[in-house]
Each structure stands twice: as structure tokens, then as C-alpha cells.
Amino acid sequence: MGMLSAFANPHRFLALSKWLAPVFYLLGAGLIAWGLWQGLYVVPKDEVQGGDIMRVMFVHVPAAWLAMASYTAMASASFVWFIWRHELADIAAKAIAPLGAVWTALCLATGSIWGKPTWGTWWQWDDARMMSVLFLFFLFLGYMALRAAMDSRQKAARAGAILAMVGAINVPLIKFSVDLFTSLHQDSSVLTAEGPKMAAVYLWPLLMSGLGHSLLFGAMVMTLMRAEIWTRRAARQRARLLAGA
Amino acid sequence: MLSAENLGILRGERVLFEGVSLEVRRGDAVLLRGANGAGKTTLLRILAGLTRTDSGHVTRGAAHHWIGHREGLKPHETPRAHLALWAKAWGAEADTNTILGDMGLSRPADVAARYLSAGQRRRTALARLMLDIRPVWLLDEPFTALDAEGRERVLAMVHKHRQNGGAVVAAVHGDSGFVASQEMVL
């Protein structure tokens, strides 16, 4: 029964994530809450960065970090699946995509909210980071749309992996071209979002928020992966029952 | 010439078939049987290397011809242009005029495929078998849309091919007069 290997059940992942996901949820929520409390009530505001609005940084910077990290993770999982065909890697890539898109959208939204008072515009075309994150968002959308259009999970996995890898090798080029594009328009007196140097008083709340968002992200990925594993098991059971009937 | 061991395939979570093994030798005519959706086409596509098998493996000891249920004809191509194109692609030197005549395609030889009948398109696809001598023929529903005379012609081609030491694997629906040396039910 060589076919059994294709059915290999990720037992260890289920056992591990069963207790790890709740731990991540609790730790993540705690850290995010602490970071927000620090950011909103404790740290002083920075007038150069727009006054109180700069406090959105404690959501914006973690979201920006996760936007990049999640695409990297999705592309890595796709690569692992493409080379070794380990089903769990595909399940991970599939789970990361919608969450990555959400955090990327969060990054864009908070960046825009921050940009209005500081730059005087909701959307700053000359900001290389905003533009790069926007294209990352499109990469996520394309990935999800392509997977959804395929008629079996095996084909969705293959198509998704090809696209994620093509996207990943293009990201540096996209980043470079966008940087070059925006560097030509520097005369429009753009304020840099982080300022010349991060004040030490912001560092810890920011780091803890970043860690909290990452843990929450990880926990949600695990939840989606567990749901996907059980969905596939149920579909398998159903197929077996139908075949037996 | 062609052997397959322990093939199995999943469609979604459904096992289409598994544990399928097949050995094709010189002069063989293997007939694949099974209800609609049993996986005849999929098995042929695995043998041709078009579809990936989820288990087992295929060993190909000889070149093959592929006639799928979609002809591979472009709407703007005429039967003559189609054969000329593939003769060139394969480096075959057969005389396309003779083949067109043999297949009963002399009259519509210069008509674009979009104006041909289903049977004429089928004959054009089958004519590719004559372009190039290849030991293994993989045929998916070769008789579809053919009239009685066309069927006879294809049966004669298969007969001659086997006499010359070739082998055929075909998925055939219903009674067609196809004489098999080996039947495989999926």
C-alpha cells in the first residue's frame, strides 16, 4: 500500500499544536495588551511624528514586520512542499496566506491613518515601504485566488507553490525598483515614518508588541492548519464511505 | 516495452484506483475497460507521462504515440498542415499525401479544422500514427465519432502495427470489434 504514504497523518503536529496554540494565544494577547497600554498611555508622544497619532506605530510596525515575515514563511513552505511534497508544508502555506493578507492590509491601513496627519495625505506614492507592502498584498491576493480556482487540493498545492516561488524571487526586484522609483521624488519633502532614530523609550513596547503579534499570528496559523487537517480527514473518511457504499 | 507497477491515483481525497500493474509486450493489444469515471483516461495519461501517479511507477522502454480524446488540432489548421507540422516537429519523413489518402482525408485535406466534422477531425488525429514509426500506441477512445468504414480502417492499422511487433493500449467504450490480447478492468 504505497498509497498510504500520501495519507501520512501529521500526528505530531496535531499533538504539539494542541497545547502550543493556546499558549501562543494567551502570551500573544498579553503582550499585545501590554504593548498597547504602554504605547497609548505610558510613553510620551513625539511631536515630530505627528503627536498622538504616532502611537499607531505599536500596531503598524508589528504589522509591517508580519507582512514581510508571513510572505517569507509562505514562500519557504511552498518551496519545502515543492521539493519534498510534505503535505504539512502545503497546509502551512495555505493557512498563512489569508492571515498574511490580513496583517498586510492592517499595515497598509495603519500606515495610511498615520500618513494623513504627518504627510497630509492618506496615500503617499513616494513612500517605498507603502508601495512594496501594497504589492505584497497583491501577491497574497493572487495566491489565494489561484488556489481557490483549482479543482483539487493537489492542484491547488502545485499551482500555489509555483506562484509563491515566482513571487518570492521577484520580491527583491520589485523592492529595488520601487526604491528607485521613490528615490526620484525625494524633493516632495517626505517625512520618514520612524524618524532618524528610535527613542529608547519606544523600543521595549514595540518589541513586545511585535512578539505578541507574531505569537498571535503563529497561534492562528496553527488553528487554521488544524482545521485544514481535520477537513481533509473528514473528506477522506467521506470518500472512503462513498467508495464502500 | 511499457510496464507499470502498482499505480494509484487520488482525485481530491477520492482514490480513483490503486494497485494497478500492467505489462505491455511486443504485439500486445491491451484493452482498458471500466465504467465512465473509472479512470481509463487517467491510466492512459499516466502511461503517457502526462499525469503524475501518486504511487508506483511506469517504465517506458519505447517511444509512443498519443491519441487523446481531444484531437490536438488547432481550429485554423488543415489536416495537411497538421500532419506537416508534426512531421517536422518529430523529424518524420513519411509522405503526408499518402497518409491523407489512406485515412480518407484527401477531399478535406485543405479545409481548416473548424469546418471539419468530428469524424474528420478524429481521422486527422489518427493519421499522426502513420507519420512516425513508434512501437507503442496509446489510444483514448479511438473510435469516437468514426463511421463504420473509419472503424475498419483503424482496426486494420492496429492489426498491421501488431504484426510489425508494435503494441497498443486502448480505452474503448462498448463493442467495437477491437480484438484484445489482454483486458484490464478498472
Added chain:
Amino acid sequence: MSPAPILSAFRQALGEAWAGGAGALLPLGFFAGAAVLVPLGIGTEPGMLRAVGPGILWVALALSSLVTLERIFQADVEDGALDLWLQAGAPVSAIAAAKTFAHWLTAGLPLALMSPVLALMFQADADVNLLSGALAYGLGGLAFFFWGGVGAALSATVRRGGLLIALIALPLYVPTAIFGSMAVSGAAGTTAAPLLLAASTLFALAVAPFAMAAALRLAAD
């Protein structure tokens, strides 16, 4: 390995492109139509048209590449030609590249050749820049066709795949659109842009065929 199957794939794609509706006239009409709509929408002030002209042409070029590409592999899946090409004994990446190149020849190159006329309509000066611009549109179009080809191959089995191709290809078009606009605008600080455009097109030519090959094998599966 003989190059014969690759040449045959190229010839068949050329024939298909010419037969598939008025040859190069259709994409040309689309290109011109999309570009000509813009002044109607934003006004006819010459200074503004001169400023936006190159960008409009890049957008129109990207759009017409997407429209052309929708069918190139989908048709092969539907009529069974893909099965034959996958078994033709040549690397699938080379077949895919030959087909994509053929479609660029019939739909991309004519657009580049017509770009000086449209540039003049957008108030560009009649000088040698029109020719270097045409070269840039040609090179950039080639990159558009190859990245778009990846999207087309990935969505070859998808009904209404055109929308999907656009979504997939859009982020991949970004470097070409940026380098290309810079190369054509000739503004200060853009002297390297033509080289960057050429380099990113070479990158597309080197990478996209392998992605197309993997996607086409999937489409046939």
C-alpha cells in the same frame, strides 16, 4: 535533442495568433483605443499630456498583453495540443518560451512599433527619443508577455482565467513598468533605467519559462 519541436511550436503559435482574429490589428486597436480614451478622460492640456503620455502607453501595453495572453495556453488545454507538446521531446520550458515569443511578435512588437505615433499624439517631440522609446516598449513588452505567460499557464484550466491572470501578473509587472517609464521619460537620475529595463527583461526571459513549464505540466495533469 533536436530544436525541431521548438520551431514547430513557434510556427503553430504564429499561425494561431494570426488566425485568431485579424492578426496584429486587434491588439493594435486595443492599444490605441485604451491610450486615446485617456485624454478624453483627463483633458487635453498639452503639458499634462506630455507628462502622462509615456505612463499611459505603458499601462495600455500591459493591458493589451493581458488581453492577448488569456487564451494562449487555455486553447492548448481545450484542443489537446498541450498534451502533444508535452510529449514532443523538447524541454517544455523551451516550447513555452517559443509560444510566448511568437505571441509577443504578433501582439507586442506591433505595439512597440506604433508607440512613436501615439507618443506624438501625446505631444512628444519628434526626435530620436521616439525610436529609443519604441525599443523600450519592445523590451518591456517582452517582459510583460513572459510574466503574463506565467499567469496564463497557471490559469490555463480556469474558466474566466483572464481576471486571474491580471491579478497574478500585476505585481510581477511592477519592475518593468517602473524601469520602463523611467527609460522613456529620460528625466534626471534615470540614465541607468534603460539598462535596468534590459536586465529585468533578461531576468524574465531566464526565469519565466521554467515557471510556465511547471504550470503547463500541472494544467495537463
